[in-house]
Amino acid sequence: MTETVQGKIIEGEFRSPHNGFQQAPGSIHNDEVASKLGFKGGTVPGSVHMDQFAPLLVETYGADWFARGNMSLHFTQATVDREEVKAVMEAASPRSRLTMFNREGVQVCIGTASGETRDAESEMARRMATQALASPGALRILAGYKIGDTNTDIPMRIELEALEKSLGRITERLPLYDEGVLPPSHLVRLAHISRPTVLAKVNQSVGLFGALEIRIADGPLRAGHDYVGRTTMLKLTESPKTENAWYDVDIADAATGKDVATVTFMIRFMKASSPLWARPS
Numbered sequence: 001m002t003e004t005v006q007g008k009i010i011e012g013e014f015r016s017p018h019n020g021f022q023q024a025p026g027s028i029h030n031d032e033v034a035s036k037l038g039f040k041g042g043t044v045p046g047s048v049h050m051d052q053f054a055p056l057l058v059e060t061y062g063a064d065w066f067a068r069g070n071m072s073l074h075f076t077q078a079t080v081d082r083e084e085v086k087a088v089m090e091a092a093s094p095r096s097r098l099t100m101f102n103r104e105g106v107q108v109c110i111g112t113a114s115g116e117t118r119d120a121e122s123e124m125a126r127r128m129a130t131q132a133l134a135s136p137g138a139l140r141i142l143a144g145y146k147i148g149d150t151n152t153d154i155p156m157r158i159e160l161e162a163l164e165k166s167l168g169r170i171t172e173r174l175p176l177y178d179e180g181v182l183p184p185s186h187l188v189r190l191a192h193i194s195r196p197t198v199l200a201k202v203n204q205s206v207g208l209f210g211a212l213e214i215r216i217a218d219g220p221l222r223a224g225h226d227y228v229g230r231t232t233m234l235k236l237t238e239s240p241k242t243e244n245a246w247y248d249v250d251i252a253d254a255a256t257g258k259d260v261a262t263v264t265f266m267i268r269f270m271k272a273s274s275p276l277w278a279r280p281s
Helices: 031-036 046-061 123-130 160-166 184-192
Strands: 008-011 069-075 085-091 096-102 107-114 150-156 207-216 227-238 242-253 259-270
Touching: 008 046, 046 069, 046 085, 046 096, 046 107, 046 184, 046 207, 069 123, 107 123, 123 207, 123 259, 184 207, 184 242, 184 259
Parallel strands: none
Antiparallel strands: 008 085, 069 107, 069 207, 085 096, 096 107, 150 227, 207 259, 227 242, 242 259
């Protein structure tokens, strides 16, 4: 692992991330759906923005980051297809600061990263700790959930062909990816295979990533390999516009049963998208 130069600012180039989910019906990534909810168009998944930080992480921590590292992002402004954004990293110990801006200087996300698996003061950990639990009876979209809910034995796999196809449009292509190593966005995608299971009881609504955290314990994780997931509901919160589910997806190697990574999701469900919020409770 390379030595961290305290306070060193590393900037990437402006990139134009692609929204590959424009045709998904009922999704926040669809122009029609997003526009009705007050967005300027179908949104680029926050996980896609994670890939722009990968070269900065490798410059700071070396390729070992993919074996044992973390990245935690809180999303503050949604972007649309091909909107140019720049990743910036302030390298520091014990954690580096991450930010992303568009051409107008509007902040897209803010976060932390380090070369260690766990960071008790990561961006997501700090924000989750400050969030008040939703009051009893306040949730409608997430009414079927409680803290501590779990799911187990969820098969997970990203095919090598799927990774190779996506590398043609990735914002930052690293040589590791050509060897089958999963980019950050695909590690989230692997964990997100659990969504139909963990969020099976969600009432009709549109959701989007509010925050994401990757923690790699024994990587790198690869395409064409079988994994198994388990999920744990960590917290349920709300705001005037959203109901929010915070949960872990622990990923284990299917062959050995050893935990290799965890992805923590905070998904915001838009109240305006739910018929449950279109009428009095």
